[in-house]
Amino acid sequence: MSTFEPGLCTVTFRSLPPDRIVELAVEAGLAAIEWAGDAHVPPGDEPIARDVGRLSERAGLATSYGSYVAPPTDDLSVFRRALDSAIALGASNIRIWPGTRQRDSKDYSASERRAAAAAIRDMGAEAARHGVTVSLEYHPQSLTDNTDSARRLIDAIAHANVYLYWQPRPGLPLDEALAEIGQVGQHISHLHVFAWDSDRNRFPLKSASDYWRAVLAAMPASRWTGRRFAMLEFVANDDPAAFSEDAATLGQILQG
Template identity: 60%
Template structure:
């Protein structure tokens, strides 16, 4: 198992201001936060990004990643430049983008459309690399990474060393299928989004899925991603801070058993 450090996706608490999210992450003993661009740190608001960076770092946490909510090819390079400026102000070394048009299944794309998306993501990876920022693609239903074969083919088409994949399970994904996915794309995975849902998208305490996640963490191979790799908690039961704190304790326990990555490596 490769070492992972525990983190939080700020979108878990869209209803809370950044100050409260920082306090919760610190209380939970996490290492970092992925800040979302939809609510907490909108792209282009450099002053706010600097403020969020300051309060994050003053709490002993890292602003590890920026969830941009860009959807290439719906968004282009000018949109991405604004995102990179925000990343720089936030102090994030990674930016997450959505591969393809929002809420469109990969099976509906023809070859030309896939090529267009891959080419634009490749250009974004090149541009980000010049700024010292890695690009990671959301691994999500209704995107070009909604199925493992599509995700692998997209990465082959992008063919850029600065573009990586996230990984997360489709709700209710059986463990054997999860391990098959990881075996196929794991060397391209930067970070992991962690949650405990069933196929009906009902949420559970992470402790109830601890054996499942322990097996997944153990199956993750080494990656070509060179930075610290994070297991990021996302979307807890009832959106409750108490549920998050319990899940964070479970996550830290799981990662400590496997060998946690140092946050400042």
């Protein structure tokens, strides 16, 4: 059985209000929600964060905060606003983007990489003071857009409170996915789960069940010691019915 519990990223349903998202998550038997900073819990709006946190807590859902802080473009003062929202939300983890958004890792100079690592290290230290972990989005057009860059970045950050997410690039073949997690798996906190092809067409998660079973079976031991969540991110046609089917599939995958 997987050590990951099922969750949901609320970017999946940007147009839905938080109470409806919580309702869907509870109906699907999920364990956690990652609340989007660009939709449901804006950074700096602590009253909203507290309200959403209470909704989640009453439903028995753990929370993470999906921020769009992108160091070093965004500095420590920007991160603190997002961190304040994460704390008000009751989130144990905050996600940030490594590097300037929409920029390939190959386009960074050595000095720019050092600046990004230093900024993230400072953010990891600040979050640690409040008992919140920091996880880096693993995403195209970022400093984690390939395994070598991600590994070098996490080594340069060298902070015990900073971890990596993992998700496959759309259309990533299974053998390459397994090679990636073999190299960075010791740093992985949580997963973003979806079924896309290389053209970003979305499919039912059931079509990728064997893929995700293989990924989870190959996941190496991690230095992460908390609860771990495999969080659904995006579903076909943004349809709640498709989400319910994907959530049922995810539960079956995680049960082994």
